[in-house]
Amino acid sequence: MSSTPVELRDVRAAALRIQHFLHTTPVLTSHSVDVLAGRQLFFKAEHLQKTGSFxxxxxxxxxxxxxxxxxxxxxxxxxxxxxxxxxxxxxxxxxxxxxxxxxxxxxxxxxxxxxxxxxxxxxxxxxxxxxxxxxxxxxxxxxxxxxIHSSDNYDVIAGQGTIALELLNEVPDLDAIVVPTSGGGMLAGVSVTTQKIQPKCQVYAVEPVGKNLQRCLEAKQRLWSDPPTFLNTVADSMRLQAVGHLAFPIICEYTNTRVFTVTDDQMIEGMKLTFERMKQVIEAASGAGVYAAVKLIGEVQPKARKVGVILCGGNVDLDKLPWVMPITSY
The missing domain is CATH 3.40.50.1100 (Rossmann fold)
Known part of the structure; x- marks a missing residue:
């Protein structure tokens, strides 16, 4: 397999470097959500991480x-x-x-x-x-x-890869992992780590409407406008339309080209499902991943029995929950 600027050794080194300052987040399960999804889902609880996100x-x-x-x-x-x-x-x-x-x-x-x-x-x-x-x-x-760029930084990407390191250590036989995506640092880190450890496990990006990542992955080109724009989405942590320049080649090499596009209403549905069934407070971006894992992944990988879901953050303004407040345009 070809060499990339972020290798498994970099991710393992990052895990050792940061271990005393961060949580090894739990992997949560829910029988009732599994029934809805028709498969086993394993939720990597990064909303419980220090600072409330991955x-x-x-x-x-x-x-x-x-x-x-x-x-x-x-x-x-x-x-x-x-x-x-x-x-x-x-x-x-x-x-x-x-x-x-x-x-x-x-x-x-x-x-x-x-x-x-x-x-x-x-x-x-x-x-x-x-x-x-x-x-x-x-x-x-x-x-x-x-x-310190949020995604266009190889050290940041290596750090995000520790999510997959922990998840696959606990559930080594995952068939797929769904990853909410903005600038692409987490997607790049999780993808390269997963494919180095468990190459049969497919990593899928989850995006808001308007990002059009699948078109870029299929073309292997960053087709976004320059400068890129912000998307009008309820997921404030997923507003950035374009994936970063350093993250994109890694994503092209290691991520499945199929991308799940999720509307604001679907993100909210994923949030509410997690609130109600799992009693976990998550952001809209996390809700996007939940919705994709429950409703969409079966269309692409129907035989997937075990699917990882990154609950990427839980920094929710409880005074402005999206299903009780109008969505703000940005």
Whole structure:
């Protein structure tokens, strides 16, 4: 199998590097949900991870390596819709590094409050990918801090791969894993790790309407506009339309080209199902994965008996649950 910029050894090294600062999250099951799905589902509970999402894995690996490589580091800066920002702020706090995070206006208050609670400086930008990038670059230039990108960073991708490392250690005979996808760092990390450990296990991306990842995977080209846009979706952590430049080639090599596209209403259905049947509070992005595993995967892989589902985050603003509040356009 060909070499990639992120190898299994990098993921294993990341697991050792971050193990004392993060949870080994549980794998949850639900008989009633299995009945609905017609197969066994294994939910990797990253909504119970430090900072409330899987992002803490990649952020800790990247920030810790920044300190190892540069002991006199001036700190770190990132731009994110919230979850990666919290994660970088947490990782920086663990090492006592200064941290600035750039978030778009409209980011849920629960995420902004969490970022500040980790001691980071919060900077708001306009809710566009261009504004995020420019604002982050400006902060980096002014402060000398290193940018930790949410997905276009090989150290982050290796850290996210530890999700699959743990999941396959507990359930080694999975037939498939479904992965909610925004910038693609988790998808890249989970895909390369899974295919190195259990090549028969298929990894599928789950996306919001308008991302069109399948078309790009089939063409093996990033066909998104440049600069990319934000999607109008209830899943605030999945607004970014384009997959990152560094993540995309890894995804092309190791991820199944079939992509599950999920509407806002379907994400909400997945959220409510998890709330009601499993008593777990999850974000809309996690709900997308649940819906795909319960309703869609049988159309593509009908013989799959054991399917992993990444519950990627649980940072929900309980004052603005999507089924009781109007969906906000971004």
């Amino acid at each position: 992002k803490a894995r990649g952020a800790c690996n990247a920030v810790f390596l920044e300190k190892e490589r540069n002991p006199d580091s001036a700190g770190v800066v990132t731009h994110s819709s919230g979850n990666h920002a919290q994660a970088v702020a947490y990782a920086a706090m663990c090492l006592g590094l200064p941290c600035t995070v750039v978030v778009p206006k409209g980011t849920p208050k629960v995420k902004c409050d969490a970022i500040c609670s980790y001691g980071a400086e919060l900077v708001f930008c306009n809710p566009t990918p261009v504004s995020r990038v420019k604002t982050c670059a400006s902060v980096a230039e002014e402060t000398g801090r290193t940018i």
